Amino acid sequence: MLVAAAVCPCxxxxxxxxxxxxxxxxxxxxxxxxxxxxVLAAARPDRLLVVGPAERSGRGPHPQGAPGSFRGFGVDLDVRLGPATGSAPERPLPPSLAVAAWLLERTGWSAAPVEGLGVGESLAADRCVAAGRDIAARPERVAMLVMGDGSACRSLKAPGYLDERAEPFDTEAARALGAADVAALTALDAELAYELKVSGRAPWQVLAGAAEGADLSGALLYDEAPYGVGYLVAAWS
Structure with a gap:
C-alpha cells in the first residue's frame, strides 16, 4: 500500500x-x-522504495546499502542507498539512484529500510503502470522517492536544444504531479517524452500505477528550468 511519495529531479x-x-x-x-x-518520513512507512531512470529495466532491485559513485563526473565521492548493511552486493546504482542516495544521506534518512529500482527510460507506459501496481499490492506501508527530470529542451543552451513543445509538456507534468493526478501522469506521451529527453516519464508512470486507488493529495514544491532542463519537486501524502 502506497502511503506517501516524493518526486525529485536527478x-x-x-x-x-x-x-x-x-x-x-x-x-x-x-x-x-x-x-x-x-513528508515521506512523517508518513512512517514500513519501507522506502526509490525509483529512478536507468539505461534498462529488469536487472533486479538494488538492496539497502547498494553502492553509488560520482567518480564518473570527476568527483571522488561515493554513496550508499540507505545505511550500509555489511552485505550489500557491489552492483552499482545508476546515476539517478546515486543522486537519491546522496539526498537520503544528506537528510539522515532512518525512517524505514530502503530499496532501489531502476526503470528503463524507454519502458512502455502500460508496463510502468503495471510495475507500480505491483508495488501497491505489497502488504507493507510503502513510501516512494521518485527520481526524474522533465524535458531537456527548454532553452537554446539546453542539452537537447530549444523545442517549443518542451514547456507545455513540463507544465502539464508539473500540474499532474502537484495535483497527484494519476490519470494525467498515465497519459503522458512516451514518444514525445523521448523526443524531449524527459528522464522522469517512466518513473512518474510507475508512481501513477502505485497510486491508483490511494487517497493521496499532492503539492508542487519546485518548478524551474535551470540550464534549460525541467526540474520538478512534489510531495504526495
Whole structure:
C-alpha cells in the first residue's frame, strides 16, 4: 500500500561537489527535496522504495546499502542507498539512484529500510503502470522517492536544444504531479517524452500505477528550468 511519495529531479549537479562553483544555483531545489523527504518520513512507512531512470529495466532491485559513485563526473565521492548493511552486493546504482542516495544521506534518512529500482527510460507506459501496481499490492506501508527530470529542451543552451513543445509538456507534468493526478501522469506521451529527453516519464508512470486507488493529495514544491532542463519537486501524502 502506497502511503506517501516524493518526486525529485536527478541531475548529478544537485550534488554540490559535482556542481562546484554553480552549486548555489540549485539551493532552492535542494531545499525543496529536503521538504519532500520530510513528508515521506512523517508518513512512517514500513519501507522506502526509490525509483529512478536507468539505461534498462529488469536487472533486479538494488538492496539497502547498494553502492553509488560520482567518480564518473570527476568527483571522488561515493554513496550508499540507505545505511550500509555489511552485505550489500557491489552492483552499482545508476546515476539517478546515486543522486537519491546522496539526498537520503544528506537528510539522515532512518525512517524505514530502503530499496532501489531502476526503470528503463524507454519502458512502455502500460508496463510502468503495471510495475507500480505491483508495488501497491505489497502488504507493507510503502513510501516512494521518485527520481526524474522533465524535458531537456527548454532553452537554446539546453542539452537537447530549444523545442517549443518542451514547456507545455513540463507544465502539464508539473500540474499532474502537484495535483497527484494519476490519470494525467498515465497519459503522458512516451514518444514525445523521448523526443524531449524527459528522464522522469517512466518513473512518474510507475508512481501513477502505485497510486491508483490511494487517497493521496499532492503539492508542487519546485518548478524551474535551470540550464534549460525541467526540474520538478512534489510531495504526495
Amino acid at each position: 541531475p548529478p549537479l544537485l550534488v554540490p561537489a559535482v556542481a562546484q562553483g554553480a552549486a548555489p544555483e540549485l539551493d532552492a531545489a535542494r531545499a525543496a527535496c529536503t521538504d519532500a523527504l520530510g
